[in-house]
Amino acid sequence: MTCKSGVLTALVFFSLHAVHAQSPARMQNVKDTSVMSRDTSVLKQLQKPALNLKEVKIRKAKPLIEKKTDRIVFNAESSIAGTGADVLELIGKIPGLRVVNDMISIVGKGSVNVMVNDRLVQLSGDDLASYLKSIPSDQVSKVEIIANPPAKYDAQGNNGLLNIVLKKAVNDGLQGSVNFDYSLASYSTVAAGGNLNYRKDKLSLYTNFNLRKGYIAPKELTDVFYPGQTWSSLNQYRNFRTVPSGQLGLDYQLSKNTLVGASYNGGNTRFHSDENIRTTIMNSKFQKLDSTLVSDANAKIRSGFNAVNLFLKRVIDTSGKQVLINADWFKYHDDKERFFNNNTYLNDGSLADDSFAQYLSASQQHIDLYTLKADADLPYRFFRLSFGTKFSFIRNNSDVSFYKRLMEEYVSNQDQANVFDYTENTQALYINVNKTVKKWALQLGLRAEYTQTKGLSSDEDQTDRNWYLQLFPTAFLTYRLNELNTFALSYDRRINRPMYKKLNPFRWYSNQYAYAEGNPFLKPSYSNNLELSHTYAAVLTSSVSFGYTNSGYSDVNFTDGQSNIQVLKPVNFVTGYNYQFSNSISLNPVAWLQSNSQLNLFYNLSNSSLTETSASLKGIGAYFSTSNQFYFNQDKMLSGEIGFWYQSGGIDGLQKLESQYNLDVGLRKLVLNKQLQFAAGLTDVLKSNKYRYTSLVNQIEQSYTNYYDSRKLRISIRYNFGNDRAKATARKPGNDEEIRRNN
Structure with missing residues (x-):
């Protein structure tokens, strides 16, 4: 056999074997030939397969909850009960998070700061609530709970950060959606909106507009x-809110490695409330009615914000090195007025002489915020390095006044008028290093923030200045024992600067005996947090954590047993210790059921430096939640959800909390290849989500029972149109910290 014959023989054998291995049926298309001892010619004819494969789309639904190294991810797109809600309601359905009177907190720990697309929102109270309520939950991709944020994030927020990631799928061609929602609690609320995305070559455009309008009717009961x-005071009020908001943005690919963009966000809130406050005064010794205070009030708040972002992203090389620069401007304003009157009735029902009085309290506030932020991410062969800087400049100006009506006009009370001017400038630097060695991963970070504040109050006729430089270290250590078991240890130090609302000395009167005011000399608090966790097969996660807070601040209702005056005011007075053990488990036992459950046990100890309060308070608490999604057909076009949580009694600062629980149910139907969605849900089915707590100030016990009209029926319709092959574009604007503390 010649060399040529041997080679050809080998090629024939290899070709026949390969075809046979790919598909036995194809052997029928290969003509049989003989292998000769001399030069051999081979005739091989392969026929074109009759089957033409078209594009195949594989869509895998994300689990509702994912546990990652430094955060817990709630995939909002997979939530049924949250469909058709606003973002604030959606957050209240996330296991481990609580929303009470529009305030967000982590169970067993306390309040948490909020980011949207990695930008810390500097709003608080009603203003933060209005902003979050202006964003439909259908626009949210996921919500991240970051208990111990890395150094690249601002150090603001003692209990970590909550990051709301909005959808921004800018596709080839046109894509969008429209939605309509109707909900009914004590009164009805309607919401409508839509978004539109367009991508062509190097240009991407995106926009959305939303409008929400409706009433709620909360009730607050206070016993002093x-x-x-x-x-005993019962405040029954009806709040009406109209919230239009919108966004417009563009991204442009200047070159292969350079992306630039700009965006605008804006919104306005028109809020008014009608209140009826009835206070009965009982003689404690004889248990007889002494008198009754009746106050009718109405409040008007007109607020709005404008936010502009400019960014540049430059990729340095193919290894992933890049630089991101953000410039942001944020402007917020509000104008508040509250009219109220007071009547005092004697125990026989007659009107007390000269008891009728009418008042007006008013406030205007303007906030301007400028930030410049630069971040560099540099991956190398043996480690990953990131560093950056940020400059922020904030000015908050407020003008408060108080009037009493005499005859036919309101006369100013100069003793209760004040102009407050507050400025805060911060310069920050950070560095972060990541290193992985076999089964070990280490991340070390250090952030330095130098802050200068100046508060000028015309009422106090003095200026309060502060300069402080603080260091905030972070550390993460991860050990992957095997494919099933991962251990993680993390530490960080954080700061909690007061929200602007807490600094504003504006007084908000409930009646002539009770009012709330801010404290312009409130100082930031600091915390140290340590957590050890274990994750098994991405199914079971267990963790133990410890938190220490010093110079903590909270609202204290100062009561005077002689004058019966009640003043609610924030002050620095708490040193707190938090210990927590947490278990969460995600199960998919059958194809039609996905279940997520969580159990937290926590112990809190609070020490007070105020002589008016208890010296210390401690207590053990527990929290359990379960969220279960059911699929009623194989293609998951019809699904339902049942969510339940229970929280035992415990303590929060120097308040003793009572137990409460909540049950939600939901149903969703998809049609037209999942382009059209119908959803219905009922929240707080048992009307059991009532916030109850007690406190002790000046040896005077205070008891509170508040219900915020949380039982609600919601119906939602959403239609998606356009190209559904998304090419997501992600970027992170830069005024991360300052928008959160606004108001």
């Missing part, structure tokens, strides 16, 4: 046990 009297 004075030595000789018991004051």
Whole structure:
């Protein structure tokens, strides 16, 4: 056999074997030939397969909850009960998070700061609530709970950060959606909106507009046990809110490695409330009615914000090195007015002489915020390095006034008028290093923030200045024992600067005996947090954590047993210790059921430096939640959800909390190849989500029972149109910290 014959023989054998291995049926298309001892010619004819494969789309639904190294991810797109809600309602359905009177907190720990697309929102109270309520949950991709944020994030927020990631799927061609929602609690609320995305060559455009309008009717019951009297106040009010908001943005690919963009966000809130506050005063000794205070009030708030972002992203090389620069401007304003009157009735029902009075309290506030932020991410062969800087400049100006009506006009009370001017400038630097060695991963970071504040109050006729440089270290250590078991240890130090609302000395009167005001000399608090966790097969996660907070601040209702005056005011007075053990488990036992459950046990100890309060308070608490999604057909076009949580009694600062629980149900139907969605849900089915707590100030016990009209029926319709082959574009604008503390 010649060399040529041997080679050809081998090629024939290899070709026949390969075809046979790919598909036995194809052997029928290969003509049989003989292998000769001399030069051999081979005739091989392969026929074109009759089957033409078209594009195949594989869509795998994300689990509702994912546990990652430094955060817990709630995939909002997979939530049924949250469909058709606003973002604030959606957050309240996330296991481990609570929303009480529009305030967001982590169970067993306390309040948490909020980011949207990695930008810390500097709003608080009603303003933060209005902003989050203006964003439909259908626009949210996921919500990240970052308990111990790395150094690249601002150090603001003692209990970590909550990052709301909005959808921004800018596709080839046109894509968009429209939605309509109707909900009914004590009163109805309607919402409508839509978004539109367009991508062509190097240009991407995106926009959305939303409008929400409706009422809720909360109730607040307060009992104050004075030595000789018991004051019981019932505040029944109806809040009406109209919230239009919108966004417009563009990205442009200047070159292969350079992306630039700009965006605008804006919104306005028109809020008014009608209140009826009835306070009965009982004689403690004889248990007889002494008198009754009746106050009718209405409040008007007109607020709005404008936010502009400019960014540049430059990729340095193919290894992933890049630089991101953000410039942001944020402007916020509000104008508040509250009219109220007071009547005092004697125990026989007659009107007390000269008891009728009418008042007006008013406030205007303007906030301007400028930030410049630069971040560099540099991956190398043996480690990953990131560093950056940020400059922020904030000015907050507020003008408060108080009037009493005499005859036919309101006369100013100069003793209760004030102009407050506050500025805060911060310069920050950070560096972060990541290193992986076999089964070990280490991340070390250090952030330095130098802050200068100046508060000028015309009422106090003095200026309060502060300069402080603080260092905030972070550390993460991960050990992957095997494919099933991963251990992680993390530490960080953080700061909690007061929200602007807490600094504003504006007084908000409930009646002539009770009002709330800010504290312009409130200082930031600091915390140290340590957590050890274990994850098994991405199914079971267990963790133990410890948190220490010093110079903590909270609202204290200062009560005077002689004058019966009640003043609610924030002050620095708490040193807190938090210990927590947490278990969460995600199960998919059958194809039609996905279940996520969580159990937290926590112990809190709070020490007070105020002589008016208890010296210390401690307590053990527990929290359990379960969220279960059911699929009623194989293609998951019809699905349902049942969510339940229970929280035992415990403590929060120097308040004793009572137990409460909540049950939600939801149903969703998809049609037209999942382009059209119908959803219905009922929240707080048992009307059991009532916030109850007690506190002790000046040896006077205070008891609170508040219900915020949380039982609600919601119906939602959403239609998606356009190209559905998304090519997501992600970027992170830069005024991360400052928008959160606004108001």
